[in-house]
Structures are given as C-alpha cells and as structure tokens.
Amino acid sequence: MKVKIESSKIVKPLYEDGEAPAHAEWVPLSVFDKVTYGEHVALIFAFRPPNPPNSEVELGLAKALAVYREWAGRIGDGPDGRRSVLLKDAGARFVEAAVDAPMAVSLPSGPSPDVRRLHPRIDDGPVELVQVQLTRFSCGSLAVGFAGHHQIADGQATANFLAAWGLATRRLPVSPAPVCDRGTRFSPREPPVVLFPHQEVEYRTPAPNKEGDAMDKEQEEFVFGAVAQDKVKVHRMHLSKEFVVRLKAQASSGLPPSRHGYTTFQSVVAHLWRAITVARRLGAGVTTKVRISVNGRTRMHPPVPRDYFGNVVLWAFPRSDAGELVSRSVGHAAELVYRAVADVDDAYFRSFVDFASSSGAVEAEGLVPTADSEQAVLCPDLEVDAWLGINFHGLDFGGGGPFRVMPTYYPMEGSLFLVPSTLGDGSMEAYVALFHNHLEEFKRICHKIT
Structure with a gap:
C-alpha cells in the first residue's frame, strides 16, 4: 500500500464565542494518568463513502479541541515539579494523505506493518498529544488514523472525545461536556489507608543495569534464543x-x-x-x-x-x-x-x-x-x-x-x-x-x- 502524504499542519482549538482563555494553565496529571503507558496509542477507523471533505473534518476537530483542551496541550513538568499538562492551545497534528487504489484491495485485513502508514509516526515521541491522519482512497473510502497520548485519556475518555469530534463535524453541539478535574478529583485520605500491596503490581523497582541481573538464565535463553528470532x-x-x-x-x-x-x-x-x-x-x-x-x-x-x-x-x-x-x-x-x-x-x-x-x-x-x-x-x-x-x-x-x-x-x-x-x-x-x-x-x- 503506497500512501502519499499531501499535507501536515497543526490544528488549534476553535472557540464558538471566538475568545480563547486568557492565560495558559498547568493541570497536574492524576495518579492514574501517571501510572499508565506514557506513549501514544493509535487506532484505525475505516469509512465507506460518502464522506465529508477534509476541511469539514478539520473544522470539527478544531471545535472538539476547544471543549477537550487537554488534547491540544503539552505534557511537561509544572512549576511545582509535578508531571502536568500545559493548557496553552498548542494544537494537534492533522495530516492529509491519499492512496491511488480502492480501499478494498489496499487496507490490510488486520494489524500489520502497512497499517502504520495510516497514522502519523508515534515511535519518535511526538510532542502533539493528538495526531490525526485522513487517508483518502480512489474509491471514495476514508481511513482515519487517530493517535492519542495515553496519559491524557484512557479508552473510555478517548471514545467520548471521538464521538464529540463527530458531533462537531456534523455541526451539532458537543454534548455531554467532559468532566475535566483530573488535578483535584483523586485526593488521598487523611490519614492514608494502604490495604493492598501496590509495589510490584502497579509499580516496580527499576531493573538493575548490570548484565545478567535483569533475568535469569532460562528467561534469557528464551528471550534471546532461536524462538525469539521468529x-x-x-x-x-x-x-x-x-x-x-x-x-x-x-x-x-x-x-x-x-x-x-x-x-x-x-x-x-x-x-x-x-x-x-x-x-x-x-x-x-x-x-x-x-x-x-x-x-x-x-x-x-x-x-x-x-x-x-x-x-x-x-x-x-x-x-x-x-x-x-x-x-x-x-x-x-x-x-x-x-x-x-x-x-x-x-x-x-x-x-x-x-x-x-x-x-x-x-x-x-x-x-x-x-x-x-x-x-x-x-x-x-x-x-x-x-x-x-x-x-x-x-x-x-x-x-x-x-x-x-x-x-x-x-x-x-x-x-x-x-x-x-x-x-x-x-x-x-x-x-x-x-x-x-x-x-x-x-x-x-x-x-x-x-
């Protein structure tokens, strides 16, 4: 499958009233955000024609980002040293691409290396927390590759955003509105009550860097032996x-x-x-x-x-x-x-x-x-x-x-x-x-x- 990239740009939030928030704001990540995978997760959506033009999908994305501002932010360390997302409307990556063949003969039946051509590269740790690629096929079908940073949203929250993107593209109100209080919702009890072992479950001690310490001989033979070469x-x-x-x-x-x-x-x-x-x-x-x-x-x-x-x-x-x-x-x-x-x-x-x-x-x-x-x-x-x-x-x-x-x-x-x-x-x-x-x-x- 030969995918031709036609354009790549940053889409920033578009506010319905035309007025963006006056100041940037640091929102601390919650304990659940920080313990999950610190990388982008990519999904592929395939649509049969007819589909709206890219300009309408882009406009819908801009409107949805104004409601889900964290997707348009950037992750970093806040002024207090805590891992946070900076709400400064820096925007999401929006890529347009084309395949000069019908989707029926081009789209892989399941995940394969070819599928990675249908969304922006995520293995280099992109700064944009959302990356989107719209790939048009000669038959009029559309593949949407969506990549979102996992520390910003889990599966349920991502699905809510995707539904909002669709509503905004159809010029419908984004409803219900997201509940965005990650920085304050999950407060510890006073005093804390730790009833279960969380070390070596959600958290672990980093493996030693010394050779041979990270795994025993049997594990090493399995991971680096002949079977692992398949x-x-x-x-x-x-x-x-x-x-x-x-x-x-x-x-x-x-x-x-x-x-x-x-x-x-x-x-x-x-x-x-x-x-x-x-x-x-x-x-x-x-x-x-x-x-x-x-x-x-x-x-x-x-x-x-x-x-x-x-x-x-x-x-x-x-x-x-x-x-x-x-x-x-x-x-x-x-x-x-x-x-x-x-x-x-x-x-x-x-x-x-x-x-x-x-x-x-x-x-x-x-x-x-x-x-x-x-x-x-x-x-x-x-x-x-x-x-x-x-x-x-x-x-x-x-x-x-x-x-x-x-x-x-x-x-x-x-x-x-x-x-x-x-x-x-x-x-x-x-x-x-x-x-x-x-x-x-x-x-x-x-x-x-x-």
Whole structure:
C-alpha cells in the first residue's frame, strides 16, 4: 500500500464565542494518568463513502479541541515539579494523505506493518498529544488514523472525545461536556489507608543495569534464543455470535443455580488464555498470568462520571500454573478471571490512590510503573485490551459509523485486543500477537471449545 502524504499542519482549538482563555494553565496529571503507558496509542477507523471533505473534518476537530483542551496541550513538568499538562492551545497534528487504489484491495485485513502508514509516526515521541491522519482512497473510502497520548485519556475518555469530534463535524453541539478535574478529583485520605500491596503490581523497582541481573538464565535463553528470532505476527480471529453463546454456555455449565453465568469478556479471555497457553507449549511448573485493564468509573464510590476526561484504570492479574490451566475446564479459567477482576474494587482503587499520592514510596524508592510498552515478549503472560464496553464506533462524521475499527500494528508478543464487531450482532474480533511458530498452532485450535 503506497500512501502519499499531501499535507501536515497543526490544528488549534476553535472557540464558538471566538475568545480563547486568557492565560495558559498547568493541570497536574492524576495518579492514574501517571501510572499508565506514557506513549501514544493509535487506532484505525475505516469509512465507506460518502464522506465529508477534509476541511469539514478539520473544522470539527478544531471545535472538539476547544471543549477537550487537554488534547491540544503539552505534557511537561509544572512549576511545582509535578508531571502536568500545559493548557496553552498548542494544537494537534492533522495530516492529509491519499492512496491511488480502492480501499478494498489496499487496507490490510488486520494489524500489520502497512497499517502504520495510516497514522502519523508515534515511535519518535511526538510532542502533539493528538495526531490525526485522513487517508483518502480512489474509491471514495476514508481511513482515519487517530493517535492519542495515553496519559491524557484512557479508552473510555478517548471514545467520548471521538464521538464529540463527530458531533462537531456534523455541526451539532458537543454534548455531554467532559468532566475535566483530573488535578483535584483523586485526593488521598487523611490519614492514608494502604490495604493492598501496590509495589510490584502497579509499580516496580527499576531493573538493575548490570548484565545478567535483569533475568535469569532460562528467561534469557528464551528471550534471546532461536524462538525469539521468529517474527511476531498478529492474527485477526472472528468470534461469531453463535460461537460466543456456546462458549459462555460451556464456561458457565458448572456454576450453581445461585450464580450468574460468566460474562462474554470472562468467557472469551478464559478461552483465549487457555488456547494461547497450549499453542505456546507451556507445561506444568510455569506460572502464566493475564494483565487485564479494569475501569474504575463505576467501581469507585462515589462513581466517577462516565464523561470524566482522563484515566481511571488499574489492572487485574489472574494467574495459574500452565499445566493446571489447560488440563481443567474453560469454566475454571473464567472463574480465575472473574475473581481477579472482582478484587479490583473501590477499596483497592482507594488504597492505590493513597499509596501513589501520599506514601512517599514512589519517589523515595524511585519506583516506575509496571505498564511498560518496551517489553517485546510477554510469554508466558498475556496483556488484554478489551474495547467491548467502549463505543469507538460512535465516531460519525455524517456518513455513518466506521465499518472497521482496529488497533495499529503492535508487535508485542502476547498482546490481545478484543474489539466488538461493527455488525452489532454480538460478534467480535480478537487480534492476537504471537510468534509465528506458536500462531499456527493457535489458529488450529482457537475455535475449539474444550
């Protein structure tokens, strides 16, 4: 796919009343912002024609940025030394591009290196917190590549902004307005009450720089041995509504009448965790765990508004011996997922806020977040990003929602994205990144329910 870049510019907020705020303002990042990935996350949206001209989409972006000002800011250290976002309306990157071929024969079916040509480069740490690329195809179809800095917004907040962008492009009011109080919302209790271990969960001690200290010999042989030389491939797996229904029924079959059945998310993650463990040929004695994002908006008391703009995510870590995981039922794996996620409740979120805000351990001990995108190999573990409850399909410039939504190409072995189908029929897509020699076995067994 040959993508021709036609223009690149900065789009600044456009205020409806024509008057921008008089002064720049530093807004401290919250404890949830600072513990998440400090990089841009890119999504690809594909639209069939007709589509509005680029000028209208650009105007909509400018209006949306006036409401979501933090996206037009810059991250840095504020006057008090805290990591903050500077609201100075510096703007977002807006790129226009074209492909001289129809989308049907050009757009990859799933994440691949070619997909990265559909959004601005994010591996160089761009200063703009939002980068957008509109790529027009000869058939009139449009690909929108959106890259936003994760420390500014989690998945829910990003989806809210994208919906606002669509409304503004259609010349409709941006409603509801975002709740922008990240600097003051999550205050620690007095005195702080840290009830759970957060070191080596959300935070960790930096690995020593000395050779041989960072990993044991067996791990080193795996990461740098022959198996690690295989290229990481991303497989797009379609899970039909019928498959999901059968999977949930199988997972829930052993539950007592007093228990509700496992959710779609719990059942699908349990099934894929077991299938990937088999495909990796992991055996007894090896511990495997899954990193699962948990949205705290409805878990915290009082609840955080759905329209809160920022991050409110921590992680659950179900774990198991690999041999036991694959020898027991999918229901057993679903129970592990269920319990681990349930444990990340209001008490846990409050404990984290107290630990990260007021214990002094983070700064005193030089702790760093465990959310580390520099990891290339997660085996024997997994990391799940689930968009099942997030309406990324709400981005509508006037011609209807996208017919495809997918992540960009992230060659991180062990990463797993779950995306609801644009068909709206209960089906979904799973994007699974594994080494090529493991992926072939995974594809052979991934639709078998055991």
